[in-house]
Amino acid sequence: MEIEILNKMSLLIKNGRIITSSDDFVSDVLIQGEKILAIGKDLPNPVDRVINASGKYVIPGGIDVHTHLDMPLGNISSSDDFETGTIAAAFGGTTTIVDFPTQSRGKSLHDAFKLWQTKAQGKSVIDYGFHMIVTDVNDSILDEMDQLVADGITSFKLFTAYPGALMLDDASIFRVMQRAKKNGALIMMHAENGSVISELVKNALQQGNTNPIYHALTRPSVLEGEATYRTIALAEVAGVPCYIVHVTCAEALNAIIHARQKGLPVFGETCPHYLLLSEDDLRKPDFEGAKYVLSPPLRPRWHQEKLWQSLSDGSLSIVATDHCPFNLKGQKELGQGDFTKIPNGAPGIENRLHLTYEFGVNQKRFSLNRWVELVSTNPAKIFGMYPQKGEIAIGSDADIVIWNPDTEYTISASTHHMRVDYNMFEGFNVKGNAETVISRGEIIIQNNQFLGRPGCGKFLKRKLYSPSLIN
Numbered sequence: 043m044e045i046e047i048l049n050k051m052s053l054l055i056k057n058g059r060i061i062t063s064s065d066d067f068v069s070d071v072l073i074q075g076e077k078i079l080a081i082g083k084d085l086p087n088p089v090d091r092v093i094n095a096s097g098k099y100v101i102p103g104g105i106d107v108h109t110h111l112d113m114p115l116g117n118i119s120s121s122d123d124f125e126t127g128t129i130a131a132a133f134g135g136t137t138t139i140v141d142f143p144t145q146s147r148g149k150s151l152h153d154a155f156k157l158w159q160t161k162a163q164g165k166s167v168i169d170y171g172f173h174m175i176v177t178d179v180n181d182s183i184l185d186e187m188d189q190l191v192a193d194g195i196t197s198f199k200l201f202t203a204y205p206g207a208l209m210l211d212d213a214s215i216f217r218v219m220q221r222a223k224k225n226g227a228l229i230m231m232h233a234e235n236g237s238v239i240s241e242l243v244k245n246a247l248q249q250g251n252t253n254p255i256y257h258a259l260t261r262p263s264v265l266e267g268e269a270t271y272r273t274i275a276l277a278e279v280a281g282v283p284c285y286i287v288h289v290t291c292a293e294a295l296n297a298i299i300h301a302r303q304k305g306l307p308v309f310g311e312t313c314p315h316y317l318l319l320s321e322d323d324l325r326k327p328d329f330e331g332a333k334y335v336l337s338p339p340l341r342p343r344w345h346q347e348k349l350w351q352s353l354s355d356g357s358l359s360i361v362a363t364d365h366c367p368f369n370l371k372g373q374k375e376l377g378q379g380d381f382t383k384i385p386n387g388a389p390g391i392e393n394r395l396h397l398t399y400e401f402g403v404n405q406k407r408f409s410l411n412r413w414v415e416l417v418s419t420n421p422a423k424i425f426g427m428y429p430q431k432g433e434i435a436i437g438s439d440a441d442i443v444i445w446n447p448d449t450e451y452t453i454s455a456s457t458h459h460m461r462v463d464y465n466m467f468e469g470f471n472v473k474g475n476a477e478t479v480i481s482r483g484e485i486i487i488q489n490n491q492f493l494g495r496p497g498c499g500k501f502l503k504r505k506l507y508s509p510s511l512i513n
């Protein structure tokens with residue numbers, strides 16, 4: 043054992059300000075191979091490499107639990123694959139993602155798992171896990187859920203939206219929840235009332251309302267609130283923990299706050315675009331609004347402060363990106379003249395830490411510790427990766443970001459690494475950047491250079507959600 047450790051590369055990060063979800067102190071961190079071996083002063087030297095981190099923050103690598111890389115949609119796919127998307131994630135300080143294999147109707151969950159493994163293996167430059175999207179429920183699919191949990195896919199995502207494609211009826215949702223209760227998995231929900239939205243969409247098209255803004259106007263926030271309440275009610279009866287993805291509005295927040303006050307294991311996620319952009323962006327002329335077509339839609343601006351407040355007071359637990367990029371040229375353009383044909387989704391995987399740091403920490407909406415909790419530690423805890431990920435501790439994976447709080451950075455499609463021809467946050471000025479990014483002991487980003495290798499990310503077998511880790 044001793045010899046094995048000595049044979050692995052060692053890396054010493056000196057004099058950094060270590061920020062975790064609970065601590066803040068200046069120290070050194072010694073990495074041996076893929077793991078953190080020691081934290082303290084006067085650690086054994088010599089080592090293979092030393093990085094001086096004085097004046098910088100040393101944080102656990104970001105974890106983005108909501109991405110859609112290489113996601114098929116009709117005849118097209120989201121424009122980042124597991125290589126380009128994870129390189130962009132790494133540039134932004136994210137060292138783990140959890141993506142979504144999607145069951146095709148009539149096919150098995152295992153088929154989707156295999157397909158997504160072929161998309162990710164040999165490509166992902168950071169570690170990745172999967173949540174399984176269930177679209178077609180029967181007894182054998184429920185049985186398969188147990189096997190997936192054993193394989194490390196310990197969360198299942200369901201939809202109350204997109205009828206005819208992804209939406210499940212309440213009975214099917216409840217059956218999946220009951221099975222998750224048995225096998226210990228977590229339920230995730232995209233909560234919007236898809237059936238009523240379909241009626242509103244029909245009305246809009248009949249009236250000739252085809253511009254991107256009608257995407258938002260046909261998906262009112264009250265229908266997100268209704269589906270969020272419904273999901274929580276079903277989960278309460280099934281006795282299963284649930285996680286509401288991409289929360290956008292006060293109505294959904296109220297449902298989550300109410301549930302948490304009752305002591306239910308209910309968690310909410312929001313995304314940078316809901317915190318910083320609004321329905322007004324969909325009104326931009328010349329089809330520019332199409333850049334912002336995603337679901338649930340961007341909301342009137344007043345919802346934003348409610349979301350920020352919920353991030354700071356603990357009502358919301360995670361900031362993820364829902365990264366699902368489609369190029370304006372050739373992809374979003376498919377919806378010229380009919381907003382329903384604009385592929386839903388937008389890029390964001392690279393800028394999550396920039397935006398939450400600038401508008402959360404720099405603008406004093408929450409502390410540095412809370413920032414780390416929202417972008418790394420809570421994702422690890424809720425999704426069965428803690429303390430392997432999301433922590434700076436002896437024995438944890440050496441997934442570490444050295445964050446320079448003084449670097450000024452302007453977000454732009456002309457410099458970003460995502461494979462998409464626009465950035466929703468074009469021109470936003472932020473202070474703070476991921477200067478060095480370490481993935482399981484390997485430096486993969488330094489001085490704006492990618493130093494990793496496609497395929498160096500590993501599939502993460504996640505553990506079950508554990509209530510003792512999180513409140």
Ligand code: URP
Pocket residue numbers: 110232335336337338364366386387388
């Ligand atoms: O518009 C979005 N968010 N597209 C990705 C799929 C989803 O609903 O999360």
Ligand code: ZN
Pocket residue numbers: 232287288337338
């Ligand atoms: Zn969704």
Ligand code: ZN
Pocket residue numbers: 108109110364366
């Ligand atoms: Zn999504």
